[in-house]
Amino acid sequence: MELKFRRHPDYQALRAEMTPHEMYIRRRELLAAAGFAGTAAMIGGLPAFAQTPSAQIAAGAAMTAKKSSYTVADPQAAEQDFNEFCNFYEFGLNKDDPARNAGKMDVSNWKITVEGETDAPGTYDLRDLIDYSQLEERVYRHRCVERWSMVVPWIGVPLGPVLAKLKPKTGAKYAQFLTHLDRKAMVGLAYGGLDWPYSEALHLNEARNDLAFLAVGAYGKGLKQQNGAPIRTVVPWKYGYKGAKSIATIRFTTMQPPTAWNVANPREYGFYSNVNPNRSHPRWSQAQERVLGVGGFNPQRKTEMFNGYEAQVGYLYKDIDLIKYH
Numbered sequence: 001m002e003l004k005f006r007r008h009p010d011y012q013a014l015r016a017e018m019t020p021h022e023m024y025i026r027r028r029e030l031l032a033a034a035g036f037a038g039t040a041a042m043i044g045g046l047p048a049f050a051q052t053p054s055a056q057i058a059a060g061a062a063m064t065a066k067k068s069s070y071t072v073a074d075p076q077a078a079e080q081d082f083n084e085f086c087n088f089y090e091f092g093l094n095k096d097d098p099a100r101n102a103g104k105m106d107v108s109n110w111k112i113t114v115e116g117e118t119d120a121p122g123t124y125d126l127r128d129l130i131d132y133s134q135l136e137e138r139v140y141r142h143r144c145v146e147r148w149s150m151v152v153p154w155i156g157v158p159l160g161p162v163l164a165k166l167k168p169k170t171g172a173k174y175a176q177f178l179t180h181l182d183r184k185a186m187v188g189l190a191y192g193g194l195d196w197p198y199s200e201a202l203h204l205n206e207a208r209n210d211l212a213f214l215a216v217g218a219y220g221k222g223l224k225q226q227n228g229a230p231i232r233t234v235v236p237w238k239y240g241y242k243g244a245k246s247i248a249t250i251r252f253t254t255m256q257p258p259t260a261w262n263v264a265n266p267r268e269y270g271f272y273s274n275v276n277p278n279r280s281h282p283r284w285s286q287a288q289e290r291v292l293g294v295g296g297f298n299p300q301r302k303t304e305m306f307n308g309y310e311a312q313v314g315y316l317y318k319d320i321d322l323i324k325y326h
């Protein structure tokens, strides 16, 4: 199957120098076809959304937020590039598949299930978790493990205080984030390359770092489905896949939970997945990256340790061998 990019001829050139994880997923696809398929659990759609003043803000609707000091000076990616160059494998492998397919996912009246090592298990409305009058905008670097990056103005709230409200038990050490499953809309589930639902996790010390963010919007609007509506994590010092889109379940655990890419290939995708120019991916160097959405030719820049956030997060890993624990 050939990859197709609808726009931006330079993405073709970019692709030629990347060895994206979709190459890996395609190998898994062949294995799956040969009878090694993973299983996919499914749940149904959600009922229609009743508009109330305090309700979640619809995908693409205007959203107001106060500016935050967490703002990098680099030029922001064009909104169209953010919307149309996406990784969301549930909706297909090509970068423009999510923009084409994800709109069919119903994200109104969203519920989040909270479970595991918590004193507050249950099913929550988004407005139970997010105060939509207290949103902030943070302009973060986003670095995909495939060696492209974007600078994105996210809107949301810090993750730590939301998790605290959900009362993890004293023994809880990790928060796992599981993505919504929608059998009808998610035309990519058939590929079987990852175990669904998509899963990501953070150690609670990482989740409590002030940079860890729960995004509900970007570019002054409610998140669009292809970008993880209505709620996703953003962990700017880690590779992009650590941010789970369209979160349906938050599970607190005492042990390190399985995470989608780490389970698929632990040698290539570590649990921590901190951006690290000194730790090559087994199939490519991570020393450089291509900046997308800032003009015609995707300028190259040096990848920074912890994606430029070392001053804020370095303390978390000071006793850890970051090559071994990648």
Ligand SMILES: Nc1nc2c(c(=O)[nH]1)N[C@H]1C(S)=C(S)[C@@H](COP(=O)(O)O)O[C@H]1N2
Residues within 6 Å of the ligand: 082, 085, 086, 087, 088, 089, 090, 142, 143, 144, 145, 179, 198, 226, 227, 228, 239, 240, 241, 242, 243, 244, 245, 246
């Ligand atoms: N559920 C889910 N979340 C996901 C992914 C995915 O395939 N499924 N891809 C990840 C990857 S690899 C990246 S780089 C970011 C991309 O986010 P964006 O498309 O909004 O820029 O989402 C991450 N979250």
Ligand SMILES: [Mo]
Residues within 6 Å of the ligand: 087, 143, 144, 145, 146, 239, 240, 241
């Ligand atoms: Mo990514």
